[in-house]
Amino acid sequence: MDTPSTRESGEIASLLTDVAALRTAVLSEAKAFLADWDALESAAPGVENLARYLALRHHDLRPLQRRLMRLGLSSLGRLESRVLETLDAVAGALSALAGGDKPPIASEAGFFAGEARLASAGDDLFGPPPATRRTRIMVTLPSEAAGDPGLVIDLARRGMDVARINCAHDGSVAWLAMASHVRTASELFGRRITVLMDIAGPKIRTEAVATPDKKARLEAGARLRLCAAGAPRVDADVAFAATVSLPELVLRLSVGDRVLYDDGKLQAVAESLTEGEAILRVVRTKTGGAKLKPEKGLNLPDTALGLSPLTTKDEADLDAVITCADMIGYSFVSRPEDIDMLETALARRGAAARRLGLVAKIERPEAIRNLPRLIARAAAGRRPFGVMIARGDLAAEIGFERLAEMQEEILWICEAAHVPAIWATQVLEDLVKTGVPSRGEMTDAAMAARAECVMLNKGPEIGMALDVLETLLARMEGHLAKKTPTLRPLRSW
Template structure:
């Protein structure tokens, strides 16, 4: 029995695979081998169309593997997995970085069992693990060499004080910071230059290459001036008026009001649209829109209610804003970013054209000696849908990574979907050999109050599957760095991505 990539057109191979009689009765080894070969044929055919759709170049092995992975995941593989598992073969559950090598290895083993050699040779060890090597190389190029005792890097958002306090930055570096993040939504270019200088100095002192990420603000929608009854908190049933221009306006029927940083967001709202405030701590529904104002009825808040404050984020999951991810302020900030940063964080990127927009802006500022890495922040549903094409476009130009911005992403897609979505994003990044950054509220209680919660410790341990974990600023961030440094080192001995590492256990 021989089946080549071109022996069956895609519909025939896919339909034949779906017709395999998986069920309670075990398949014979011959039928199981046929199933694997049919699946391979279907995957390679579908991957060609996927690669063309996302704009992949023919010689890009990482994006080719991503296309194979997307094609593979169009099929329900659970019945096939169970047939493979009880025979002691790979269940295909850890093939993100090596789709065809895994299928070829399984087919070769089944060929030896059946006496019908597979038409596809088994990969050697180097070829089988080539995807892992690509991801390691991409991670090192983006984030610098890994620390001695852990694979996952630690990124820390610098507070404003870091601009004028070299000792603060040096302390973070000594505790284990690998990447310093500068949030360009705050402070200004003089402060950013001070922060970057202090990071470079600290790196020299500790003898490590500490990278600088500068995160341009983008069209972030925030509350500005607010008005509310004294000490009052928003509760379900309350009404909140959002004002496109001028001062916030409250009245007896609508006692809460806020101006917004992006006036056009108000005019583009329609009745029924959802509005989420402060990373989803409050959700409401638009009741009416008129004369540059929108009235929102609160439907859900955190326990005890939510205070209305300035400088808090707003998310509009149902509203098409049509905004450019690159603002005039961002264009001005690029001069300092190019001068000071190793990586640029790109907010609200949603489509491949957004990558071109940034590339054109960077080109207008001229070239620089060392390549500037690009971190795409995945915050909106459109970015999730378009991620393969975003990867294919971005990887043409420069080192590239993805930040899973879990705060905005949860507020956009809903908290109940975040857990599964962050898993899928990690899988796609691994398939494309793109480093992933696990961000938002990691060890937040510890950073703010000095004591971690049990839930956030588990979350931080799970973050070891990413190439980088981001901590926010806070009074106890130094303690959080040390804890995370030790935790990630221990987790490296237990798991790599989805693969358990079976080190010797000493507790029993």
């Protein structure tokens, strides 16, 4: 066997030194993250790996990656669930190439232990996936599901693994009926179908509105008055007005703060503020303008609202959630203290609440910044935990142009922490609503196969969308697992 040239030997030795130095730095820097998360002494394996991953990603690895790729070694690009194991494997390969002592090699089970923990966490939270695909399918139940058990059974027959009940709609009687139909379907098909109930959180919406006429639309340059209380007031200068569901929205705005309406169909900026009112100037709308309507969502990405994610309504709804659900969806969670608040509320309800899984909905910039802290705090609770990438509100909050980048990063963070993720909002939306998908949404749905669960919203063609997604996810299973391509045989050429 030919030995490497002197030049090659020097490069391999240099690489080995660099990888060893990186490993040392990662271990040292990870301790700072664990200390910040109050997890230095008792971190779960996933939290410990997450700290190492974040430490690693604070380094620019691109030059090192290219040098490793040239030698046919791992480029470190797929180590989310196994940071130290991958660094050690690369160091071992380099040592062997250099002709040095071959260090012990981790067993296959040891190397892929992070993947196994993630799979187990997904099973605990959602239930086991079907044999044909790793990614579960969640479906938001419509209101009519309460009175139509056949609808729920049909969804289960087509592949629904998780039923979502939105507590912003209907009431406890309807929720109990929906959950009962899900249990019946689960028994009928002989597999575990779980129930997620989303508590509403502080709804930030328009209420009463005033417009010049029914056909009037807000265009760029128009002015809009938001009122904290009372009837919406229009005048010669401001022809559109709306009251809001949360007075704090108006009271905490500052001049220059952005306000987005109806999932970003309109963007405005606070122009002036008076007691109990804010005048906004519209800077962008969808083509043709936007109608001002009641019960439309508002997002304030620049404004610190200081709202509790657990409202009085949510507290009351928890009793029904404990009775009906397998897991609870937590809206507007942003800080570790928000996890503590919910845990305290659940603890007051005794042993029945201990079995509930928890899903943190990531929908605001603060939640993104605090995601590692949220994961570390939730891990301390020892209940099944997952993260929902709530892409509707998230896009409005951080900007549509950043969404694609951010949803990838959230997937990486969750994989590093061995936390299952839900890919949510507008998946196959055109297909669900009209029966005909767009090309772009088919690609989006295919990429959802990297999450542990993908959520479909309700709509008239939800059954057809389930059929398509079931097939699509099963096919994509043969091509990728997370960031790793799986090279099944190609049949098209």
